[in-house]
Amino acid sequence: MNKKVVVIGGGIAGMESSAHLAALGYEVTLLEKTDKLGGHLLNWEKLFPTMRMGKEVVTFLNEGVEKGKVNVIYNAEILNTKEIMNGFSITLNNNIVLESDAILVTTGYDLFDASKKEEYGFGIYDNVITSAELEEKFMKGEKITTSDGKIPKRIGFVHCVGSRDEKVGNTYCSKVCCVTAVKQSIEIKEHLPETDVYCFYMDLRMYGMHFEALYRESQEKWGVNFVRGRLSEACENMDGSILVKVEDTLAGKPMKMSVDLLVLMVGFEPSLGTKKVGKILNLQFGVNRFFKTQDQHTLTNVSNVKGIFFAGSCTGPKTITNTITDARAAASTIANYLSGHDIHNRIMTSDIKATV
Amino acid sequence: MIFDPFVLPFTIGLLILFFIVFYKFGGWIRKFSSEDKSNLKKALFSKNLFVACKEIFYESLLHRKIFRVNPKLGYMHMSLAFGWFLLIVVGNIETRIHSGREINGPFYPIFFKFFEHNRSTIPFSNFFVFLMDLLLLFVMTGVVLAIFKRFYSKFFGMKSTTKLKIGDKFALYSLWFIFPLRYLAESLSSAVYNTGGFFTGTTGDILGSFLPAADIYYYFWWAYSLALGVFFVSLPFSRYMHIPTEVVLIFIRNAGVVASKQYNTLSEIEVNACPRCGICIDKCQLNTSLDNKKIQPAYFLRDVRFNQVKEEIATDCMLCGRCEEYCPVGIKLNNIRVAKRKDFAVDYIDNYKYLPPDEVAKADVIYFAGCMTHLTPSIKHSMTKILDTAKVSYWFMDEDGSVCCGRPLMMNGKDKMAAELIENNKRKILASGAKIFVTSCPICLKVFGEEYNLGIRVMHHSQYLLQLVKENKLKLNLTDNNIVYHDPCELGRGAGIYEEPRELIKRFNNLVSNEFEKENALCCGGSLGNTKMSHDQRNIIAKDVVLQLTSDNPDILATACPLCKKSFTYKSSVKVMDIAEIVANSISQTEPEKIISRKEALMNA
Numbered sequence: 001m002n003k004k005v006v007v008i009g010g011g012i013a014g015m016e017s018s019a020h021l022a023a024l025g026y027e028v029t030l031l032e033k034t035d036k037l038g039g040h041l042l043n044w045e046k047l048f049p050t051m052r053m054g055k056e057v058v059t060f061l062n063e064g065v066e067k068g069k070v071n072v073i074y075n076a077e078i079l080n081t082k083e084i085m086n087g088f089s090i091t092l093n094n095n096i097v098l099e100s101d102a103i104l105v106t107t108g109y110d111l112f113d114a115s116k117k118e119e120y121g122f123g124i125y126d127n128v129i130t131s132a133e134l135e136e137k138f139m140k141g142e143k144i145t146t147s148d149g150k151i152p153k154r155i156g157f158v159h160c161v162g163s164r165d166e167k168v169g170n171t172y173c174s175k176v177c178c179v180t181a182v183k184q185s186i187e188i189k190e191h192l193p194e195t196d197v198y199c200f201y202m203d204l205r206m207y208g209m210h211f212e213a214l215y216r217e218s219q220e221k222w223g224v225n226f227v228r229g230r231l232s233e234a235c236e237n238m239d240g241s242i243l244v245k246v247e248d249t250l251a252g253k254p255m256k257m258s259v260d261l262l263v264l265m266v267g268f269e270p271s272l273g274t275k276k277v278g279k280i281l282n283l284q285f286g287v288n289r290f291f292k293t294q295d296q297h298t299l300t301n302v303s304n305v306k307g308i309f310f311a312g313s314c315t316g317p318k319t320i321t322n323t324i325t326d327a328r329a330a331a332s333t334i335a336n337y338l339s340g341h342d343i344h345n346r347i348m349t350s351d352i353k354a355t356v
Numbered sequence: 357m358i359f360d361p362f363v364l365p366f367t368i369g370l371l372i373l374f375f376i377v378f379y380k381f382g383g384w385i386r387k388f389s390s391e392d393k394s395n396l397k398k399a400l401f402s403k404n405l406f407v408a409c410k411e412i413f414y415e416s417l418l419h420r421k422i423f424r425v426n427p428k429l430g431y432m433h434m435s436l437a438f439g440w441f442l443l444i445v446v447g448n449i450e451t452r453i454h455s456g457r458e459i460n461g462p463f464y465p466i467f468f469k470f471f472e473h474n475r476s477t478i479p480f481s482n483f484f485v486f487l488m489d490l491l492l493l494f495v496m497t498g499v500v501l502a503i504f505k506r507f508y509s510k511f512f513g514m515k516s517t518t519k520l521k522i523g524d525k526f527a528l529y530s531l532w533f534i535f536p537l538r539y540l541a542e543s544l545s546s547a548v549y550n551t552g553g554f555f556t557g558t559t560g561d562i563l564g565s566f567l568p569a570a571d572i573y574y575y576f577w578w579a580y581s582l583a584l585g586v587f588f589v590s591l592p593f594s595r596y597m598h599i600p601t602e603v604v605l606i607f608i609r610n611a612g613v614v615a616s617k618q619y620n621t622l623s624e625i626e627v628n629a630c631p632r633c634g635i636c637i638d639k640c641q642l643n644t645s646l647d648n649k650k651i652q653p654a655y656f657l658r659d660v661r662f663n664q665v666k667e668e669i670a671t672d673c674m675l676c677g678r679c680e681e682y683c684p685v686g687i688k689l690n691n692i693r694v695a696k697r698k699d700f701a702v703d704y705i706d707n708y709k710y711l712p713p714d715e716v717a718k719a720d721v722i723y724f725a726g727c728m729t730h731l732t733p734s735i736k737h738s739m740t741k742i743l744d745t746a747k748v749s750y751w752f753m754d755e756d757g758s759v760c761c762g763r764p765l766m767m768n769g770k771d772k773m774a775a776e777l778i779e780n781n782k783r784k785i786l787a788s789g790a791k792i793f794v795t796s797c798p799i800c801l802k803v804f805g806e807e808y809n810l811g812i813r814v815m816h817h818s819q820y821l822l823q824l825v826k827e828n829k830l831k832l833n834l835t836d837n838n839i840v841y842h843d844p845c846e847l848g849r850g851a852g853i854y855e856e857p858r859e860l861i862k863r864f865n866n867l868v869s870n871e872f873e874k875e876n877a878l879c880c881g882g883s884l885g886n887t888k889m890s891h892d893q894r895n896i897i898a899k900d901v902v903l904q905l906t907s908d909n910p911d912i913l914a915t916a917c918p919l920c921k922k923s924f925t926y927k928s929s930v931k932v933m934d935i936a937e938i939v940a941n942s943i944s945q946t947e948p949e950k951i952i953s954r955k956e957a958l959m960n961a
């Protein structure tokens with residue numbers, strides 16, 4: 001009889017790892033809390049840095065799941081789990097009980113709740129929106145306007161909202177927001193060539209392949225402006241436009257600027273599902289509240305519980321590309337484990353142990 | 357003359373003690389200003405002296421305030437202080453009756469049982485023997501508790517006990533020995549001369565059954581006297597200096613000498629009056645949430661006393677005032693800390709040309725949001741909505757960004773710089789002709805109210821909103837929300853405003869009470885008073901406080917300070933709202949007339 005793997009979370013990581021585990025010959029069950037596979041990817045129209053359509057990637061992932069004959073359970077919620085002989089018994093809502101030899105956790109991230117950063121006025125001022133809301137407008141083909149329907153003359157992008165911010169308790173970099181802001185500002189210029197775009201950033205982290213090229217293109221071809229400085233506050237002018245206060249740290253001066261629309265680049269936080277599933281399965285969380293992998297270099301998909309593995313952004317912010325790679329790595333790590341290798345203790349038997 | 361060489365350590369110790377204590381007191385009194393000196397003189401011959409004596413009796417002997425906070429600790433302090441005091445008083449009465457002399461050598465009553473074996477001349481002698489034994493037993497229970505506390509402070513519900521300096525060690529250990537040695541000396545004497553009562557007599561009988569009491573009792577009197585002598589000599593150099601100093605402090609306070617913002621003679625006396633009981637350590641959230649046991653007043657005041665203040669200790673304090681609230685000696689702890697920060701402050705006059713030019717509007721009421729409120733814009737929006745609805749003629753003074761009230765600078769000892777800002781704001785406020793100044797920030801409230809001398813009413817918005825409701829200028833809808841209210845440090849302990857916000861909430865919501873409210877309120881962790889803490893540490897404190905406040909699962913965690921709101925928002929799963937937001941959300945929508953918001957009015961104009 002084939003060995004069984006349960007994958008928790010039907011986003012990018014869950015879909016791609018399911019496809020690979022199925023291809024390796026395992027009987028795979030994929031649990032998804034909503035009624036659709038695809039996770040956050042469903043909400044993004046074009047992807048950085050190539051501007052290809054997000055739905056193309058969804059189609060690719062779906063094909064893998066379908067060809068692998070992965071058993072997908074929608075609207076699934078885990079109530080509890082038990083360790084049984086060499087595996088787990090998982091009880092879902094609707095009283096479904098699953099047995100598995102290994103579990104892969106792919107519970108992902110939630111976007112930072114921008115209203116917690118009250119000084120930026122999200123939820124208070126009509127013309128302050130998040131990057132996700134802007135993407136939704138692109139997705140639906142809506143016109144980019146201010147709250148009263150006018151074409152914005154000037155749009156500001158605020159980087160690092162809820163990331164690299166000790167005050168909100170998130171000290172990590174969310175990795176994707178810098179290049180997303182560059183992508184979205186180019187799209188704004190495509191839609192509204194007359195509109196000025198300003199990005200307020202701390203550092204621009206253009207680490208991925210072609211990111212830097214896109215950043216240069218945004219300036220050279222599209223004329224997007226970049227101001228190095230963190231916003232201190234935003235307030236509303238009489239006409240509903242937003243007055244931002246920021247220090248231009250390159251010029252060494254505090255400055256005020258009015259924008260008609262302010263876009264907050266919200267970062268990653270461990271998802272509610274990550275927190276919940278982690279509690280049920282007794283998984284360790286790291287300092288950033290994402291799951292803690294057993295080794296930062298070598299055991300990147302391995303949890304503290306034997307037989308439970310991680311993939312995707314439940315262990316930290318990742319791009320789509322990295323998530324797909326990580327999902328495949330997790331599938332092969334699980335195959336390793338299920339064929340009898342003591343993967344959890346592998347590092348302990350190597351030379352590293354001697355130096356510890 | 358009744359005398360034995362063993363009384364010398366005690367007698368010499370006592371003389372040294374008197375000499376040092378009076379020398380110190382004299383120095384302090386000399387340093388007082390002439391006004392304070394005349395106040396002190398007047399108080400000596402007024403009813404204030406009686407008030408002071410009563411307070412000395414309650415606090416220095418009975419330790420009433422410690423009892424209130426921690427009954428076990430209170431008993432320990434009372435049994436030692438009041439018990440010892442009574443031993444001295446009753447012992448003196450007994451000796452006087454016995455000797456028939458008004459004046460006896462100071463050692464005579466102390467070592468009475470060594471010198472006198474025949475008590476037949478004393479009326480009610482059995483009563484005295486019983487009473488003295490009872491008092492000794494009373495003190496002994498305190499000593500046992502004190503020794504127990506040093507090794508097992510959890511018994512007292514205290515997480516920690518104070519760490520000792522060398523002078524403290526001499527004093528503490530000699531104090532531990534004094535009464536057990538007296539007990540043994542009296543018991544052994546009783547074994548020989550049968551002078552003891554139910555306590556020392558019985559013990560003497562038992563000890564005498566297996567010890568050569570007659571040969572050894574003399575050495576125990578020597579040991580007892582030595583312990584006393586060591587204690588007296590080390591007292592002025594130890595925390596036990598608090599015993600005489602607290603008496604003087606109570607008198608000085610009752611004479612009307614008040615603490616100022618500078619570190620002065622009164623501060624010095626306060627510092628010496630700290631018994632290092634450790635109550636402040638237990639009340640401090642830096643200890644309870646962050647396990648920081650280095651910075652609390654017990655240690656800080658010790659460092660002040662011995663001129664060893666370190667900047668990182670002086671500045672690592674939220675100035676929340678919880679320690680001050682519970683300090684049994686009533687020391688103005690925040691004052692001393694802020695005053696000491698001035699030693700480290702670089703107070704320079706910066707270029708204040710950036711201050712915006714005076715643009716003043718005439719109005720009945722000034723609304724000043726404060727810089728923290730600008731970072732929680734929902735609060736200022738709620739306030740303008742409310743003020744528009746109530747048709748108040750007001751001027752939003754810092755609408756386009758505020759000029760700081762001056763507090764952060766003052767908290768860090770930079771008074772001159774603060775004065776520049778105060779001058780700027782004051783000029784504008786007075787020029788507007790307003791009669792009421794309303795602010796959303798409790799910090800601004802304290803500063804505008806106490807430092808500006810405006811001569812107009814300075815109110816927090818919770819007070820002003822209640823007034824609007826009472827005057828029927830605001831109609832609010834009832835809700836069935838359960839609301840727990842967090843007292844901001846500056847508004848509650850700082851300004852004594854506990855009831856108005858509660859009354860305002862109670863009028864149209866269900867107010868849920870919580871263990872940590874009013875004087876016992878916790879600090880949200882966002883305090884500007886601390887310049888050392890990391891954001892991580894602030895978040896840990898905020899999380900702990902939120903857990904406490906939301907233990908009954910309220911619908912809303914309400915507060916009345918933008919800083920508290922911000923601190924909690926990051927860590928709370930319960931909705932956090934300022935009291936102004938709650939009011940604004942409850943404004944009755946069935947108002948007959950359409951409200952023209954100020955914004956619209958200005959746009960139309």
